[in-house]
Amino acid sequence: MIEILHLSKSFKNFKAVSDLNLEINNGQIMGLAGLNGAGKTTTIRAACGIIFPTSGTITVNNFDIVKEKIKASRNIGWVPELPNFEPDARPVPLLKYYAGFYGIKPDEAEKNAIEMMKQFDIYNYRNRKLKYYSQGMKKRFALIAAMIGNPDNYLFDETLNGLDPNGVKEVRDLIINLKKQGKSILLSSHILSELQNVADKIAIVKNGSVVKTLSRDDLMHLGTTGTKIHIKNPDAGMEKILSEFGEFTSDGTYYYIKNNGEVDVSELNRQLVIKNYRVDYISMENETLEDYFLNMVK
Numbered sequence: 473m474i475e476i477l478h479l480s481k482s483f484k485n486f487k488a489v490s491d492l493n494l495e496i497n498n499g500q501i502m503g504l505a506g507l508n509g510a511g512k513t514t515t516i517r518a519a520c521g522i523i524f525p526t527s528g529t530i531t532v533n534n535f536d537i538v539k540e541k542i543k544a545s546r547n548i549g550w551v552p553e554l555p556n557f558e559p560d561a562r563p564v565p566l567l568k569y570y571a572g573f574y575g576i577k578p579d580e581a582e583k584n585a586i587e588m589m590k591q592f593d594i595y596n597y598r599n600r601k602l603k604y605y606s607q608g609m610k611k612r613f614a615l616i617a618a619m620i621g622n623p624d625n626y627l628f629d630e631t632l633n634g635l636d637p638n639g640v641k642e643v644r645d646l647i648i649n650l651k652k653q654g655k656s657i658l659l660s661s662h663i664l665s666e667l668q669n670v671a672d673k674i675a676i677v678k679n680g681s682v683v684k685t686l687s688r689d690d691l692m693h694l695g696t697t698g699t700k701i702h703i704k705n706p707d708a709g710m711e712k713i714l715s716e717f718g719e720f721t722s723d724g725t726y727y728y729i730k731n732n733g734e735v736d737v738s739e740l741n742r743q744l745v746i747k748n749y750r751v752d753y754i755s756m757e758n759e760t761l762e763d764y765f766l767n768m769v770k
């Protein structure tokens with residue numbers, strides 16, 4: 473279980489994360505969505521203890537990542553956004569080295585490393601130096617490094633990026649499997665739809681704070697239909713007609729009625745036209761998850 477309470481992190485005078493709260497329970501996948509620069513990586517780096525919070529606390533299995541760093545770290549597997557390893561190292565010795573942090577003996581570590589390299593399809597490259605690994609291979613290796621100690625909690629920073637479609641499916645299945653084992657998982661992405669199929673909840677981050685947390689149920693109901701209308705001669709009378717069909721918003725050009733597809737569009741059109749409103753455009757439209765996300769973070 474990971475608990476982030478009132479986390480703030482400043483770099484000089486710049487506040488990258490500001491009073492951010494997140495709780496990731498056992499057996500839960502929490503998505504962390506936000507545009508570039510929103511504060512996702514900073515949050516993850518603070519949660520794995522490689523940078524210190526300016527204020528706030530982070531606990532991992534109830535161990536404070538600052539005050540009880542060793543105990544907390546043993547319970548975390550971290551896959552950085554851009555995995556970078558000692559270029560001249562070969563995979564098995566490096567995995568054995570990492571396993572040492574988790575208190576795993578060398579023989580057992582070697583056995584696990586080989587098994588996992590087979591599982592992740594990089595066993596054929598076991599003798600190759602890491603500097604010759606492709607980006608996708610490095611990601612797979614980074615996943616093994618995060619899992620070698622079988623920790624209870626995982627921090628995956630943009631882990632689905634940079635993988636081919638097979639890789640995305642494999643990693644998605646792997647994350648779901650970790651969840652089934654009762655692990656807590658924080659998975660960041662700047663693409664909301666990448667998180668949609670795996671996350672139990674998605675926290676949307678903007679300017680370093682969580683602006684909204686979406687449940688699975690919310691996700692199911694997003695991307696539903698609304699009605700988009702453009703009128704050449706809008707006025708209060710026209711808005712009154714719209715309000716009879718549902719709650720509406722306007723971006724200054726178009727009006728939108730949110731209604732899950734229940735508006736009788738031809739009846740709305742008829743009522744507007746008989747009152748001499750010039751309907752330029754009227755259509756049922758899908759708001760995609762990405763539209764919703766972009767509206768929320770812009």
Ligand SMILES: Nc1ncnc2c1ncn2[C@@H]1O[C@H](COP(=O)(O)OP(=O)(O)OP(=O)(O)O)[C@@H](O)[C@H]1O
Nearest residue numbers: 483486488506507508509510511512513514515662
């Ligand atoms: N070490 C640092 N020194 C100064 N500013 C930093 C540092 N690390 C991050 N920042 C700034 O903090 C803000 C948040 O960055 P962060 O990497 O957490 O965003 P992100 O949501 O992970 O973005 P991306 O999707 O691009 O990886 C950015 O404005 C970034 O430039």
